[in-house]
Amino acid sequence: MTTENEWRKKLTPEEFIVLREKGTERAFTGEYWNNFATGVYSCRACGAELFSSQTKFDAGCGWPSFYEAMHSDAVNYTEDLAHGMHRTEVTCKNCGGHLGHIFPDGPEPTGQRFCINSLSIKFKGV
């Protein structure tokens, strides 16, 4: 298990706030909201593969959006009642890092929208 102090050394301050303290980057400021190159998005903290560019779509919200995780066991879902809202948080199953939230208003075939922070993921083109 990686301790919070170890994460603090491994991650940049911005990455730490999002991945370990469940922060949210400002819309349209991240590295990937407008990236539609072909490749794979992995967890920035632990490197686990999380999302494929094949399931990425433009939700117009300013964050990278996917309609499906790369593997069914790549992510965990947790009820999130923070900020007076009822949302479902998405975390990396491997390291527990905060990725973003999932909403039931995505496109076919899943109808799901994974709203993910660019700071939580790392893109590798193919």
Ligand SMILES: [Zn+2]
């Ligand atoms: Zn991870």
